[in-house]
Amino acid sequence: VDLRADDVDKKLAHFSQDKKLKGVRHIVQEEPDPEFMLRKDFQNGIGLLAQFGLTYDILVYPNQLAAAVLLTRAFPEQNFVLDHIAKPRISEGPDSEWVHHIKELALNPNVSCKVSGMVTETKNFKWQQHDFSPFMEVVLHAFGWQRLMFGSDWPVCLLGGSYKEVLTIVKDYISKLSDKERAGIMGLNAVSFYSL
Template structure:
């Protein structure tokens, strides 16, 4: 089964969605994605939150209930809330809700992940078999190294390679931090979100090869997964182009390795 491990749906709201650039300032829903997945030979996807609200989580769950190809949902819940366990018990009734994400990249505190109240919340996720997606920028990676080491029983995945800047040579610090994170076997990494960290108009396949190499060498073929980041990717590339970047790199890999990267690992991690 070929799975897109990272994409989004939304009904565009100009007040809420100020981060969006012009090409994606519109609704993107399953009926928009379905023909794209079919054209690219995809069997399903994981829908990931874009807004930090429980309404967003329910919105995605309602879509997943209606569309079979939405195999799982990564939602949002306030991991710092006093009533978190009550909310986790509530969401545990939804089989397609696989985990949660917080938009840590938007937090001013580089060590936000290590806050006591946040860590207390994360410590409850494994009890309900929920995953956690780590969305950060490279300067936040030192905290990620500490964070993942605190929860050896929690399934984590780093989104978008932690967003290195593909417009220039990748930093040694980013690579070293990713290797340190990969040392923890409970952590996976999504090969996603690359084109929007490159030159949107003039990116080339070879721009991404060094980053893919670092991640695949560090995590191995059994702990990385393809994600399109559709529709955000449309700022810089069509879906087929995004998929082609990774497919070109792994063209010489074994059939088994390709199968894991393009779907098997997502199925294992998210229990699809």
């Protein structure tokens, strides 16, 4: 669905008749303008999603996070989820700007975060388990376990690791949490967010 289309309302009305459709996503990471999500035509489409009960997945790079913060503030009734923790450069460790914007984004209670897509953001797809812990610590502290969801990013993840490896990275990290918290992150939070 092109959220910028003049007839986006008609398209959303049509597609939302399928109860298996839960949300939409625009691959904003491919847009050269870091403020693409602040465009009036794009926000017009975003503003229609809630009336159709649709979520919006935010797929961006770290340099687009500032716009994501403003977007999610502008639409407090819309449910958003940040995909792939915004694709930071894992091999370089968390940078202060990414940390700052993740914390700002998490201040908006209508935003959740998918712990996914991390292995493909490593240099030459070379990584160790401990490379991911500082990033997961940031998102867990910012969003809390109630707004985190595991995502496999399969089959794209296969560029950097197997499905089992991706699963193990997250499961090992959250092993310190309670049964309830782990169950939320590994599935129940997604069930709630997407009304599955």
